[in-house]
Amino acid sequence: MKMAARQLEAELLDELPASAPEAIHSRGDLRRINALMGNARWLASTAKELKVPAPKTILELASGDGVQLLRLLERTGWRPEQLILIDQQPVVTEETSKELQQHCSALSIVAADVFAWLNADDTPAVDLITTNLFLHHFADERLRDLLGLIAAKAEAFIACEPERSGFAYFSTRLLGLIGCNQVTRHDAAISVRAGFQGDELARLWPKDVAWQVIERQRGLFSHCLGARKKTDQGTRAS
Numbered sequence: 001m002k003m004a005a006r007q008l009e010a011e012l013l014d015e016l017p018a019s020a021p022e023a024i025h026s027r028g029d030l031r032r033i034n035a036l037m038g039n040a041r042w043l044a045s046t047a048k049e050l051k052v053p054a055p056k057t058i059l060e061l062a063s064g065d066g067v068q069l070l071r072l073l074e075r076t077g078w079r080p081e082q083l084i085l086i087d088q089q090p091v092v093t094e095e096t097s098k099e100l101q102q103h104c105s106a107l108s109i110v111a112a113d114v115f116a117w118l119n120a121d122d123t124p125a126v127d128l129i130t131t132n133l134f135l136h137h138f139a140d141e142r143l144r145d146l147l148g149l150i151a152a153k154a155e156a157f158i159a160c161e162p163e164r165s166g167f168a169y170f171s172t173r174l175l176g177l178i179g180c181n182q183v184t185r186h187d188a189a190i191s192v193r194a195g196f197q198g199d200e201l202a203r204l205w206p207k208d209v210a211w212q213v214i215e216r217q218r219g220l221f222s223h224c225l226g227a228r229k230k231t232d233q234g235t236r237a238s
């Protein structure tokens with residue numbers, strides 16, 4: 001079921017202080033929604049389809065509580081040397097931090113705006129950039145800039161976003177049944193309306209033959225973009 005063009009509205013979670021009870025509840029809702037959507041699975045399968053080699057350095061944009069990245073590491077078995085998590089409001093608990101450290105040699109959790117961080121000259125390039133439920137925050141022109149910054153810093157990129165469909169939109173109305181609060185129900189509906197269909201993200205990726213790019217709906221509710229830099233041989237060996 002197709003929906004009209006993307007519509008953007010501010011999300012409540014982005015505006016609330018991290019310590020607000022309704023924000024804390026909504027972060028818990030997000031963990032359940034990510035599990036229901038199967039987003040760690042879709043990110044892993046996107047990386048697998050692109051034959052992304054096990055990354056030594058991973059940067060997660062808008063990492064929130066870090067649990068989604070943890071699930072991706074558990075699923076892929078990746079053991080990077082360095083993990084960098086960026087969010088304007090990083091809310092990674094000590095417990096999640098310890099679990100992430102079991103999957104890597106060095107963990108950095110940074111409070112920053114992703115544009116500022118990616119634009120800075122002194123931030124390192126990485127093997128893989130990941131993000132989950134973040135790209136839909138931006139209108140196409142801003143998104144084109146963001147994807148350009150990502151392509152300049154990474155060998156590969158995987159993103160999981162809401163599929164913009166009537167079915168997904170209808171499903172957000174049922175989130176109260178699994179205990180999601182008003183913030184989550186509001187943000188989920190907005191996120192679907194700002195989500196993606198078809199090749200809407202790939203069309204905003206830098207026009208560069210050096211990249212292999214894939215994009216499609218995954219499962220019932222998710223929509224993934226994957227991009228990997230090609231080498232002379234096609235793509236780097238796994």
Ligand SMILES: C[S@@+](CC[C@H](N)C(=O)[O-])C[C@H]1O[C@@H](n2cnc3c(N)ncnc32)[C@H](O)[C@@H]1O
Binds near residue numbers: 061062112115
């Ligand atoms: C819908 S939540 C997703 C969080 C996490 N990726 C997940 O799946 O649980 C969106 C996240 O984007 C962060 N965010 C929004 N705008 C940002 C920006 N410009 N720079 C960094 N983080 C941002 C918010 O703080 C929030 O944690």
